[in-house]
């Protein structure tokens with residue numbers, strides 16, 4: 001057993017200090033991936049890790065890996081990590097907390113001269129946000145083999161600059177081969193980005209997984225006609241069909257305890273005195289389980305048919321299956337939370353995180369702390385110092401107490 005306590009004041013100061021890299025009005029951060037501000041915070045992180053005896057490696061998509069050796073030279077490292085990039089108008093905590101809390105854990109061990117059996121590793125994943133280069137979670141996705149180098153390099157931002165050009169411009173195309181750096185486990189601390197923990201006045205969310213998500217494009221065709229001379233019962237109003245589908249999908253989501261959102265909608269050749277002839281809309285549906293999402297999809301398909309018959313076309317444009325984090329890692333987090341006396345509840349993440357892809361190649365779990373009003377991707381994003389400290393302490397307990405299973409590991413890295 002150990003007696004190590006993280007330095008909450010230092011953690012908080014570090015969060016506040018590093019928010020100067022890419023600071024924007026309103027106390028937020030605009031630190032797009034592979035920007036100058038991103039380079040500066042990366043350089044800073046590198047220095048801080050070396051200052052406490054860690055060696056830093058960077059892979060060919062800019063993922064940073066800081067290693068603190070353990071007493072068992074043969075053991076794979078136990079990793080902590082998240083991302084330092086932000087949305088254009090992001091806050092001080094999303095992703096950042098997970099990296100800086102990991103740094104605080106390493107600093108605490110260094111100050112105490114503590115020797116852990118397992119090497120520990122702090123990871124800063126490149127382009128989690130997907131705000132400059134789509135898709136999101138690109139660095140962790142490449143690491144897990146979901147995307148390849150060519151795909152990553154060819155992503156282009158709104159100014160026509162490619163990921164490959166941007167990473168070379170800031171000098172962060174490292175030499176470590178993709179996926180070569182392996183972990184025995186990874187723990188990601190993150191703000192919840194939702195309102196549940198705050199509502200329940202709970203300190204810690206033990207994140208059991210990430211909900212299944214599916215995106216659809218719908219095109220509904222009616223018949224354009226005069227708004228004044230076409231009787232109400234003789235219309236084929238594509239927007240009215242769309243409205244019924246949108247509200248019906250929301251009702252289905254409530255019934256199945258899932259989520260349904262239409263965030264994009266457009267009327268082709270809109271005119272105020274023409275009955276809409278063609279409407280296209282997006283539909284984002286989510287559910288904690290793949291089965292639940294399948295059932296919601298079937299219900300929505302029935303609804304679309306009942307409203308529109310053959311007038312509607314539905315395409316799936318993105319599908320992300322539900323993620324269930326590793327039982328061993330979750331047990332470790334549960335124990336850790338108990339040991340530090342924090343209140344906790346299980347929670348399913350509504351948003352994607354680097355841990356989603358990492359969980360494909362290493363046992364993984366996440367730890368959430370509350371954030372004010374569940375607000376994120378906003379300069380006003382805020383978390384309480386006390387919660388950040390508890391989260392970091394839970395992270396420390398987790399990485400030091402995690403028992404690596406000797407059997408075949410979940411998310412086996414090699415496919416024969």
Ligand SMILES: [Zn+2]
Pocket residue numbers: 083094095128190353
């Ligand atoms: Zn994040």
